[in-house]
Amino acid sequence: MTDTPDGTPVVSASGRRRGEVVLEARGLTKLFRVRSRPQRGQRRVRAVVHACEDVDLTLEAGRVTAVVGESGCGKTTAARMLAQLIKPTRGTITLDGKPVSGRKLRTYRRKVQIVFQDPFASLNPVHSVRYHLSRPLRIYHRARGKAEVNAAVEELLSRVSLSPPRQFADKWPHELSGGQRQRVAIARALAAGPAVLLADEPVSMLDVSIRLGVLNLLGELRDIDGLAILYVTHDIASARYFADTMTVMYAGRVVESGPSLEVTDNPAHPYTQLLLEAAPDPERPGPQAIEARGSAPSLIAPPSGCRFHPRCPYAMPICSEQLPPDISVGEGHVAACWLRHPDYKDAVDTPTAGNLPA
Amino acid sequence: MLDIRGLCVDYGRGGRAVHAVIDADLTLHRGEVLGLAGESGSGKSTLAYGATRLLRQPGIITGGNVLFWPSIQRPDHVIDILDASPETLRRLRWRDVALVFQSAMNSLNPVLSVQAQLTDTLAAHLPESTREERRERAAELLELVGINPDRLRSFPHELSGGMKQRVMIAMALALDPQVVIMDEPTTALDVVTQRQIVEQVIKLRDQLGFSVLFITHDLSLLIEMADTIAIMYAGRIVESSPAQRLFRAPRHPYSAALLDSFPSLHGQRTVMTGIPGSPPDMRNLPAGCAFAPRCRYALPRCTEQLPPLARPAIEPDAHRLVACWLHEEHKLPEELAAPEPDGQPRFPARTPLPFAPESSGGSR
Numbered sequence: 031m032t033d034t035p036d037g038t039p040v041v042s043a044s045g046r047r048r049g050e051v052v053l054e055a056r057g058l059t060k061l062f063r064v065r066s067r068p069q070r071g072q073r074r075v076r077a078v079v080h081a082c083e084d085v086d087l088t089l090e091a092g093r094v095t096a097v098v099g100e101s102g103c104g105k106t107t108a109a110r111m112l113a114q115l116i117k118p119t120r121g122t123i124t125l126d127g128k129p130v131s132g133r134k135l136r137t138y139r140r141k142v143q144i145v146f147q148d149p150f151a152s153l154n155p156v157h158s159v160r161y162h163l164s165r166p167l168r169i170y171h172r173a174r175g176k177a178e179v180n181a182a183v184e185e186l187l188s189r190v191s192l193s194p195p196r197q198f199a200d201k202w203p204h205e206l207s208g209g210q211r212q213r214v215a216i217a218r219a220l221a222a223g224p225a226v227l228l229a230d231e232p233v234s235m236l237d238v239s240i241r242l243g244v245l246n247l248l249g250e251l252r253d254i255d256g257l258a259i260l261y262v263t264h265d266i267a268s269a270r271y272f273a274d275t276m277t278v279m280y281a282g283r284v285v286e287s288g289p290s291l292e293v294t295d296n297p298a299h300p301y302t303q304l305l306l307e308a309a310p311d312p313e314r315p316g317p318q319a320i321e322a323r324g325s326a327p328s329l330i331a332p333p334s335g336c337r338f339h340p341r342c343p344y345a346m347p348i349c350s351e352q353l354p355p356d357i358s359v360g361e362g363h364v365a366a367c368w369l370r371h372p373d374y375k376d377a378v379d380t381p382t383a384g385n386l387p388a
Numbered sequence: 389m390l391d392i393r394g395l396c397v398d399y400g401r402g403g404r405a406v407h408a409v410i411d412a413d414l415t416l417h418r419g420e421v422l423g424l425a426g427e428s429g430s431g432k433s434t435l436a437y438g439a440t441r442l443l444r445q446p447g448i449i450t451g452g453n454v455l456f457w458p459s460i461q462r463p464d465h466v467i468d469i470l471d472a473s474p475e476t477l478r479r480l481r482w483r484d485v486a487l488v489f490q491s492a493m494n495s496l497n498p499v500l501s502v503q504a505q506l507t508d509t510l511a512a513h514l515p516e517s518t519r520e521e522r523r524e525r526a527a528e529l530l531e532l533v534g535i536n537p538d539r540l541r542s543f544p545h546e547l548s549g550g551m552k553q554r555v556m557i558a559m560a561l562a563l564d565p566q567v568v569i570m571d572e573p574t575t576a577l578d579v580v581t582q583r584q585i586v587e588q589v590i591k592l593r594d595q596l597g598f599s600v601l602f603i604t605h606d607l608s609l610l611i612e613m614a615d616t617i618a619i620m621y622a623g624r625i626v627e628s629s630p631a632q633r634l635f636r637a638p639r640h641p642y643s644a645a646l647l648d649s650f651p652s653l654h655g656q657r658t659v660m661t662g663i664p665g666s667p668p669d670m671r672n673l674p675a676g677c678a679f680a681p682r683c684r685y686a687l688p689r690c691t692e693q694l695p696p697l698a699r700p701a702i703e704p705d706a707h708r709l710v711a712c713w714l715h716e717e718h719k720l721p722e723e724l725a726a727p728e729p730d731g732q733p734r735f736p737a738r739t740p741l742p743f744a745p746e747s748s749g750g751s752r
Contacts, residue, residue, distance in 0.1 A: 238650070242649055243663075311653050
């Protein structure tokens, strides 16, 4: 999970050093234009959904970065922009230090591969496992000729612990369980020989008992193959378990980021605190009432200032006026919250929850 | 107040029937929150629908009793739901036993307002009430679940997922039921909304005193909210225990492994393994204990004989039941032999019946 005990960086199978930045996004923004339904007597209005704004993400070789948040927070939009499935409205993506343009998608996809959420939808039911895996091998010229391709397919299957590989290669998607399908989807992503794996909720559709198996497999790919992995999830406990660094998003913006244990054990942003309080936790002494009420805001007209302020029990006047800056609260640990600003530090212990509308 | 005994449910008939629930025993006390946990396909929803006779084709109840005591004052007045006449059943459902389904989005009628849907229920079960009374009750119900009564005129598409689920809970509570069965009521919701709904349910339970049968795959949520937990695997209940005891000292290898599948929010990060293999094919269950192929402690006996749900070897009086040969063979690994935690459970676990109840026979 970390570097070798004596601290020397490990060179991974991909030829990169652990911790080397592979894929970087700066100020990633996506605004979706929508047409709202005209009310009687009104003109049709153009509206903009602020799905994702000014998101910075850094993916390093041999590390897992988690993006955590509730549905609609923009985490999948961010992942899709990184995957170049949708074009960012603003912002830059750099791969191995070079800015990425919309062209040369194939070169990009060779290095950046995606694992989708639903393994029941992401495999084509009319194609065998062998077909699914041999396509990327041929497209990216990783193997030529029947014998070479077949050998590569079997090698991929054993890398994702589907054994015996020869038997699995000739199965069809309907013959596989959810966990096995997701392993095939991971093997398909590996077939291109990528440096980056973007995994959007890779285990949320799987049975509880097999989720950890798939996460541990991704962990092995990180440790042994040195892949940079983006893990998009709504489950903060699994992000704590699996990810090295964590980015928490709320209503299209990053509210907190840092080493994952640091973020979950010392959450600095009230939203992260809410997320942790709301997560099921058998070790909690008794059921506790959570303070922040209400639900996530509209992304067409997001709240001014900090987007969490209407629900925040600690909200101050400045929170609704100005966007909070990123403030360092620990090593590599950043929170976008006015409470952490030196000018407002004293306000931390005076929640005003009682005054807020439910 | 609700006692499920030896319930068996099949899908299909004859040799190709799939045994979805096999010989399930479950007791729900007044005011208790009973959690039913298991993976998908373990039969937890089928058990609940079987017990209320709401199974769809080709589901068939092939045996067992579901005894219901409608009144605390009259302990001799028992209804066997599986034998009840259609008329008794019609009155019993909703008034005594109400259901909340997983996808509130699909359970509400999109072309009717919230008010219309709430008052319809009231009109059907309380025909002598007036329109005004029903409207008032509908407003009262919405308030009960934390929604502003202004929302009565809203249509389902104008509500968020959490609000729709609250409306469903309000509908379930419309007739002051004694038992509320909730099938994965929060699975489709975000964690914060889930937490709010769960808090609301517990608050209403304390306030109104109904019992809850809460079905979910999220064991960590259950441990926090349920009084008692029953764990199902491949159609059978493998362990039933007070919630905290199950968490501190699981007695069945599957319970222990399932608990070990939920990463913790605290402490050191440790490598967790989950459960190797995948859930069994219900059409083709292994002989003996269905969990044996995935169980790391399996004995030769486990693949041959079915373990009965019985008191565990350690502290047999601890209000819990477990179906595992390790207990009888006294070969308990350390992991399953933790001492019972302190504290009395709020509700006693049911004791095994001294005799097998006679099957009511026949298929319904």
